[in-house]
Amino acid sequence: MGRVWSILFLCVPILGVWIFVAAMNDWWPMSGGAYAFGPGQWFPALDVSEHVIDHLFYLILSLTGIVFIGTGLALFWFLWRYDAATNKDPVVFSHGSHALEVIWSIVPAVALLFIAIYQMDAWANARMRRPTTADGAAKPPLCRVSGRQFEWRIQYPGEDGRFDTPDDLHVLNDLHVPVDEEVVIEIESMDVLHSFFLPNMRVKQDVVPGMRQYVWFHPVKEGVSDIVCAELCGWGHYKMRGQITVDSAAEYDRWYSAAYAEQETSEFVPSEGEE
Numbered sequence: 629m630g631r632v633w634s635i636l637f638l639c640v641p642i643l644g645v646w647i648f649v650a651a652m653n654d655w656w657p658m659s660g661g662a663y664a665f666g667p668g669q670w671f672p673a674l675d676v677s678e679h680v681i682d683h684l685f686y687l688i689l690s691l692t693g694i695v696f697i698g699t700g701l702a703l704f705w706f707l708w709r710y711d712a713a714t715n716k717d718p719v720v721f722s723h724g725s726h727a728l729e730v731i732w733s734i735v736p737a738v739a740l741l742f743i744a745i746y747q748m749d750a751w752a753n754a755r756m757r758r759p760t761t762a763d764g765a766a767k768p769p770l771c772r773v774s775g776r777q778f779e780w781r782i783q784y785p786g787e788d789g790r791f792d793t794p795d796d797l798h799v800l801n802d803l804h805v806p807v808d809e810e811v812v813i814e815i816e817s818m819d820v821l822h823s824f825f826l827p828n829m830r831v832k833q834d835v836v837p838g839m840r841q842y843v844w845f846h847p848v849k850e851g852v853s854d855i856v857c858a859e860l861c862g863w864g865h866y867k868m869r870g871q872i873t874v875d876s877a878a879e880y881d882r883w884y885s886a887a888y889a890e891q892e893t894s895e896f897v898p899s900e901g902e903e
């Protein structure tokens with residue numbers, strides 16, 4: 629019976645690697661066939677110019693993958709080699725190895741230090757180097773997205789460029805941005821922690837009550853993709869789904885005017901004396 633367990637543990641790295649490879653290449657069971665999952669289990673299409681997040685993901689996946697396979701094989705080998713039913717050698721107790729302890733402390737420390745230094749540029753691009761206008765000032769946000777149980781409220785500042793003035797445009801779960809432009813979005817929460825996630829733009833940021841934060845990305849492809857909430861924020865968390873549409877400049881202007889016109893019609897309030 630003993631060696632059955634060693635084989636079983638060997639299946640863990642084999643199955644693990646197989647699932648990743650199948651997901652990356654859209655092979656069965658990740659696509660096609662009656663017993664398969666839906667296709668496209670790997671990354672959603674990349675709609676932004678920067679590949680830095682994907683590079684970082686693949687680097688960390690490779691490092692952790694090597695460790696995962698290595699420890700899986702080591703576990704298998706020890707179970708196989710020292711199986712109690714077939715191993716007649718007397719048991720040896722050891723008090724550990726100082727050299728081994730030093731090695732397996734230093735190797736992970738060096739690996740973590742390497743990741744910490746390697747990712748600094750990605751962090752700076754995503755969090756610190758905010759896009760600027762021609763005169764070097766920080767680029768103003770295109771719109772403000774407020775997470776609220778359970779929807780994304782989106783507010784465009786209008787012609788005056790300032791939020792919370794009468795010419796603002798308010799929409800729900802329907803974000804439009806122009807293509808080929810650095811887009812800055814101000815994000816905040818009206819109640820609890822949410823996480824503003826644009827999978828195709830490789831943007832994910834927790835939205836924290838009381839904090840004003842900014843995210844930016846550079847869409848290069850026109851099209852529609854998802855906005856999701858990546859933080860379990862309450863019973864209706866699953867409903868916090870919106871869509872982001874990347875438009876050409878002309879289409880963006882057309883959408884903006886149409887949405888604004890619709891808002892003005894639906895929000896008509898009789899002026900004083902007219903009631």
Ligand SMILES: [Cu+2]
Pocket residue numbers: 775821822823857858859860861865868
């Ligand atoms: Cu949420």
